[in-house]
Amino acid sequence: MEATQYCMKKNSHDSTNSIMKLFFLWTIKLFKVGSKKDLQIEDLFGPKTKDKSTNIGLELTRHWNTEVSRCLKKINENKDRDPIKLPKPSLFRVLFFTFKWEFVFLGMLGFFNEVVSRLSQPILLGILLSYFRPVPLIPIEHALYAAGALVLMNLMTAISSLKLSATALGDSTPGKVVNLLSNDVNRFDLSAFFVHFLWLAPLAALVTLVLLFQEVGVAGILGVAVVFIVMPLQSYTGTLSARFRLQTAIRTDERVRLMNEIISGVQVIKMYTWEIPFTHIDHKKSRTSVKITKGNAKWGASEVASTLQDIDIEILKGKLVGIIGPVGSGKSSLLQTILGELNLESGSIEINGKISYASQEPWVFGSTVRQNILFGLPYDDFRYNEVVRVCSLQKDFQQFSNGDQTLVGDKGSSLSGGQKARINLARAVYREADIYLLDDPLSAVDAHVGRQLYDKCVRTHLRNKTRLLVTHQLHYLTNADHIIIMENVTIFYLF
Numbered sequence: 316m317e318a319t320q321y322c323m324k325k326n327s328h329d330s331t332n333s334i335m336k337l338f339f340l341w342t343i344k345l346f347k348v349g350s351k352k353d354l355q356i357e358d359l360f361g362p363k364t365k366d367k368s369t370n371i372g373l374e375l376t377r378h379w380n381t382e383v384s385r386c387l388k389k390i391n392e393n394k395d396r397d398p399i400k401l402p403k404p405s406l407f408r409v410l411f412f413t414f415k416w417e418f419v420f421l422g423m424l425g426f427f428n429e430v431v432s433r434l435s436q437p438i439l440l441g442i443l444l445s446y447f448r449p450v451p452l453i454p455i456e457h458a459l460y461a462a463g464a465l466v467l468m469n470l471m472t473a474i475s476s477l478k479l480s481a482t483a484l485g486d487s488t489p490g491k492v493v494n495l496l497s498n499d500v501n502r503f504d505l506s507a508f509f510v511h512f513l514w515l516a517p518l519a520a521l522v523t524l525v526l527l528f529q530e531v532g533v534a535g536i537l538g539v540a541v542v543f544i545v546m547p548l549q550s551y552t553g554t555l556s557a558r559f560r561l562q563t564a565i566r567t568d569e570r571v572r573l574m575n576e577i578i579s580g581v582q583v584i585k586m587y588t589w590e591i592p593f594t595h596i597d598h599k600k601s602r603t604s605v606k607i608t609k610g611n612a613k614w615g616a617s618e619v620a621s622t623l624q625d626i627d628i629e630i631l632k633g634k635l636v637g638i639i640g641p642v643g644s645g646k647s648s649l650l651q652t653i654l655g656e657l658n659l660e661s662g663s664i665e666i667n668g669k670i671s672y673a674s675q676e677p678w679v680f681g682s683t684v685r686q687n688i689l690f691g692l693p694y695d696d697f698r699y700n701e702v703v704r705v706c707s708l709q710k711d712f713q714q715f716s717n718g719d720q721t722l723v724g725d726k727g728s729s730l731s732g733g734q735k736a737r738i739n740l741a742r743a744v745y746r747e748a749d750i751y752l753l754d755d756p757l758s759a760v761d762a763h764v765g766r767q768l769y770d771k772c773v774r775t776h777l778r779n780k781t782r783l784l785v786t787h788q789l790h791y792l793t794n795a796d797h798i799i800i801m802e803n804v805t806i807f808y809l810f
Contacts, residue, residue: 640801668749681724
């Protein structure tokens with residue numbers, strides 16, 4: 316399909332006077348047209364000459380090439396320096412030189428709005444109110460001047476606020492790519508103004524501090540000090556907000572990508588009658604990790620007694636579920652069913668996500684400790700060291716003759732039961748998964764190490780994952796989201 320070409324009108328902003336621009340009067344003609352009929356694309360103005368993407372793109376490219384040349388020149392002059400310390404092209408510098416006059420203008424508006432106007436209004440109001448005391452402190456002429464200045468400041472503040480907010484009007488465009496692009500551009504648009512608060516906020520705080528000290532003395536300084544004390548907390552909450560927004564954006568993008576692929580291939584799906592399998596794909600992104608309905612299982616068809624009977628559970632994503640019960644009640648069999656090692660004779664099971672499993676009997680194979688933890692996965696230094704830390708293996712590595720390169724297994728060094736259990740747990744934790752099945756990993760370690768493994772690994776490191784923890788140490792489960800009590804190969808109680 317060919318793209319439709321539109322001939323848009325020349326933007327009236329280019330040929331109008333300053334008063335028309337200041338009060339947005341140049342848009343009246345467009346509103347008149349819109350009041351008579353539905354606006355069409357050809358009724359809209361084209362972009363201003365200086366805002367056309369061709370002009371801005373050329374200017375941005377020119378400044379970017381200048382910035383790259385500047386960095387290359389410095390790199391050639393300092394070839395012996397550490398590569399990490401060598402200069403890199405700065406996008407902020409490029410944007411500043413491309414839009415420097417707009418940037419300065421926004422700074423001037425911000426200075427007037429946040430410092431001059433905002434801080435002068437209470438002073439003018441105080442002067443005005445001093446005339447209305449039983450014994451006026453100022454003549455009526457001064458009071459009228461203060462009232463007039465107060466009205467003027469409010470008017471100018473309204474105009475400057477209108478000017479500053481006019482850049483945030485349009486940010487919605489159909490299509491995924493265009494939508495993401497418009498959101499990112501809008502962030503740059505807003506940051507061009509808010510970056511001025513890096514110097515406006517301290518300046519306004521300093522002026523406020525001086526004014527308060529003149530009026531109320533030391534008490535005013537104490538009041539401002541509280542604001543500065545709260546700033547680290549605001550910075551921390553801002554960091555958390557940015558982190559959560561990033562996670563939300565990643566999940567949203569993943570879901571949009573999935574649905575876009577399904578919609579794009581809907582003809583192929585219909586042709587091969589794949590509708591039923593594809594109805595489950597989006598459901599896998601839902602909140603449920605594991606669901607077993609009316610599940611019954613046996614290890615062998617010849618066995619009379621059931622291994623699991625009448626199992627009905629639904630486990631939500633990101634929850635910690637403790638599984639307890641006497642020996643032979645079916646705790647490990649339940650994990651084996653979720654793992655796929657024990658098939659259901661009747662009922663249904665639905666697993667949404669990848670699974671990692673730490674067995675009840677810890678084991679190692681003949682190789683280095685590191686290879687026992689990696690278990691064929693690529694080595695990631697940060698992830699590996701974090702897993703070693705949360706599984707309390709750092710002191711053990713210091714005691715081993717070659718650290719984590721020490722050979723273990725039949726022809727290597729012998730390990731204690733606790734060391735095997737922690738390596739077994741580290742192997743499961745190192746694997747990136749959505750669901751972690753932990754079959755009594757705390758039984759082979761002492762109480763102190765067990766508490767560390769539970770707090771650092773199960774509760775903290777895996778906090779965003781779905782965890783099913785079989786254990787006999789009930790005191791660990793005080794913070795569990797749910798507890799399953801198994802008895803006689805069925806779920807006796809679930810809360």
